[in-house]
Amino acid sequence: MLTELEGAILAEVSYRGRQTTFQVRKSFADSPSLEWKGSAGAVYAAVNRLHKAGMLSTHATGDRRATKLLSVTPAGRTAMMEWACDPHRAISTGIDPFRIRSGIWLQLSASRRYKALTTVREAAQRDLQALQNYARKKDTIERASVDLAARLQQMRIHWIDECLKTFAEH
Amino acid sequence: MLTELEGAILAEVSYRGRQTTFQVRKSFADSPSLEWKGSAGAVYAAVNRLHKAGMLSTHATGDRRATKLLSVTPAGRTAMMEWACDPHRAISTGIDPFRIRSGIWLQLSASRRYKALTTVREAAQRDLQALQNYARKKDTIERASVDLAARLQQMRIHWIDECLKTFAEH
DNA sequence: TTACTCATGTAACAAGTTACATGATTTA
DNA sequence: TAAATCATGTAACTTGTTACATGAGTAA
Numbered sequence: 001m002l003t004e005l006e007g008a009i010l011a012e013v014s015y016r017g018r019q020t021t022f023q024v025r026k027s028f029a030d031s032p033s034l035e036w037k038g039s040a041g042a043v044y045a046a047v048n049r050l051h052k053a054g055m056l057s058t059h060a061t062g063d064r065r066a067t068k069l070l071s072v073t074p075a076g077r078t079a080m081m082e083w084a085c086d087p088h089r090a091i092s093t094g095i096d097p098f099r100i101r102s103g104i105w106l107q108l109s110a111s112r113r114y115k116a117l118t119t120v121r122e123a124a125q126r127d128l129q130a131l132q133n134y135a136r137k138k139d140t141i142e143r144a145s146v147d148l149a150a151r152l153q154q155m156r157i158h159w160i161d162e163c164l165k166t167f168a169e170h
Numbered sequence: 171m172l173t174e175l176e177g178a179i180l181a182e183v184s185y186r187g188r189q190t191t192f193q194v195r196k197s198f199a200d201s202p203s204l205e206w207k208g209s210a211g212a213v214y215a216a217v218n219r220l221h222k223a224g225m226l227s228t229h230a231t232g233d234r235r236a237t238k239l240l241s242v243t244p245a246g247r248t249a250m251m252e253w254a255c256d257p258h259r260a261i262s263t264g265i266d267p268f269r270i271r272s273g274i275w276l277q278l279s280a281s282r283r284y285k286a287l288t289t290v291r292e293a294a295q296r297d298l299q300a301l302q303n304y305a306r307k308k309d310t311i312e313r314a315s316v317d318l319a320a321r322l323q324q325m326r327i328h329w330i331d332e333c334l335k336t337f338a339e340h
Numbered sequence: 341t342t343a344c345t346c347a348t349g350t351a352a353c354a355a356g357t358t359a360c361a362t363g364a365t366t367t368a
Numbered sequence: 369t370a371a372a373t374c375a376t377g378t379a380a381c382t383t384g385t386t387a388c389a390t391g392a393g394t395a396a
Contacts, residue, residue: 003355004205004270011274022375034262035174042356044377049355065364065375084274085286087293091326092204093319095264100174102314104181104254116255123257144272148329149263155321156261173383192347212384214349235347235392 002083005038005046010055010072010080015141018059018069021047032131032149035095055079098156110167121160128153172253175208175216180225180242180250185311188229188239191217202301202319205265225249268326280337291330298323 002010012027013019021044028038047070050056055076058068072080083089093099098120105116131150135143172180182197183189191214198208217240220226225246228238242250253259263269268290275286301320305313 004265004267005355008270011270015273015277020375021377026374032263033265034259035265037357039357040377041358041379045355063364063375067364067375080274084271085289087290089204089267090271090290091294091297091323092267093202093322094266094268095174095203095205096266096318096322097174097262097264098260099315099318099322100178100181101254101260102318103185103311104250106311106314107185119255120257120260124261127261141273141276144276145269148266148269148272148326151325151329152263152266152269152322153261155325156318159318159321175384190347191349196346207385209385210349211351211386215383233347233392237347237392 002079003046005036005042006050007080007083009043009046009050010076011084013056013070014072014077014080018071020067020069024070032127032146035097050076102159106163113167114164117160117164121157124153124157124160128157172249173216175206175212176220177250177253179213179216179220180246181254183226183240184242184247184250188241190237190239194240202297202304202316205267220246272329276333283337284334287330287334291327294323294327294330298327 008028009024012024016023016027024047025038025040025043028036028043031038047056051058051070053075055073056070057073058070061067061069105113105120108116128150131146131153135146135150138146178198179194182194186193186197194217195208195210195213198206198213201208217226221228221240223245225243226240227243228240231237231239275283275290278286298320301316301323305316305320308316
C-alpha cells in the first residue's frame with residue numbers, strides 16, 4: 001500500500017510528465033504544510049522504492065550529472081488510482097494541528113483565550129490571502145488543492161469567530 | 171519543541187487530571203484519524219521523553235502492576251501552552267489526504283470522475299453522521315475537536331458537490 | 341476458573357527529518 | 369570566473385508503526 005508521499009510522487013510525475021526526482025522535490029518544497037517537507041532523504045528513498053516496485057521507470061538523459069527522468073508505468077498508474085480513490089483513506093481527517101489544539105484554547109481564561117484566538121485568526125487570515133494569491137498562478141487541476149487549503153483556513157476563521165461571539169456574550 | 175503527539179499527551183493529562191499512560195493511549199485509540207494511531211510504542215516512548223524532560227511527573231499507586239499516574243508539571247504546562255498557541259504551527263495545513271488527492275480526481279474521465287467523487291462523497295457523509303453522533307457524548311471542550319472534524323467533512327462534501335455541478339453542465 | 345480488561349513495556353521495522361557531500365551546468 | 373542552480377545521493381537521527389510478551393485485577 002502506497003504512503004501519502006509515494007502517492008503524491010506518482011501523481012506529480014503523472015501530471016507533469018517526465019520529471020527528475022529533483023524537480024518533484026522542488027514541487028513539494030513550496031507545499032503549504034509544516035508537517036510534510038518533501039525532504040531529499042524522503043523523496044529519493046521513495047522514488048527508489050517505487051522504481052524497485054516497478055511503478056516508476058527511469059530514462060537516462062546521457063548527460064554527465066547522471067540525470068534520470070522518471071515516468072509512471074502502467075502498474076504505477078494502477079496503484080496510484082487505487083490509492084487516490086480508496087474512500088476510506090481519502091476522507092481520513094489526517095493530521096490537523098488546529099483541530100488538535102482547539103480544546104486547549106477553550107480551557108484558557110477569558111483574556112488569554114481572546115488573545116490566543118485573535119492571534120491565530122490573524123495568522124490564518126494572512127495565510128488565506130497568500131493562498132488566494134498563489135492560486136492565481138495555478139491551473140484548474142493544481143488549483144484544486146490550493147483551493148481546499150484556502151477553504152480549510154476559511155472554516156477555521158469562521159470557527160474562531162463563533163467562539164469569540166459565544167464568549168463575548170458573557 | 172514538542173511533537174504533535176507530545177502536545178496532545180500533555181493536553182490530555184492536563185484536561186482529565188491524573189491519568190495512566192494506558193488511559194491516555196485509550197483516549198487516542200478512537201481518535202478519528204488514519205494517520206495517527208497513538209500506538210503503544212509511540213505513546214509510552216513519548217511519555218518517557220516528557221518525563222525525562224521534566225514535563226510530566228509520575229506517582230506510583232503502590233499496586234502490584236506498577237501503575238503510574240501521570241500529571242503535568244509547571245514546566246510541562248508552559249511548554250504545552252507555547253505549543254498550543256504558536257500561530258505558525260496552529261494554522262498549518264497539516265496532512266490532508268483529501269486535499270492531496272483532489273487534483274487526481276479532476277484529471278479522471280467524466281464517468282470515472284463521477285464514480286470516484288460520489289463514492290468518496292458517500293464515505294464522507296457516513297463519517298459526518300458518525301461524528302455528529304459521537305459529539306453528543308462529549309462535553310463542550312472535547313466536542314470542539316469533533317466539531318472541527320465534522321466541519322471538515324462538510325466542507326469536503328460541499329467541494330465535491332461543486333465539482334459535480336461544474337462538470338454536469340457539459 | 342476462564343475470559344476480559346488494565347497496565348506496563350520492548351523489538352524489529354518503516355518512513356520521515358536535517359545536514360552534508362559531490363559534481364555538472366548555467367547565468368551574471 | 370564566481371555564484372547560483374540543477375541533480376544526485378548518503379548518514380545519523382527521530383518518531384512513528386505493528387506485533388508481541390508479561391502479568392495483575394475483575395466479573396461471568
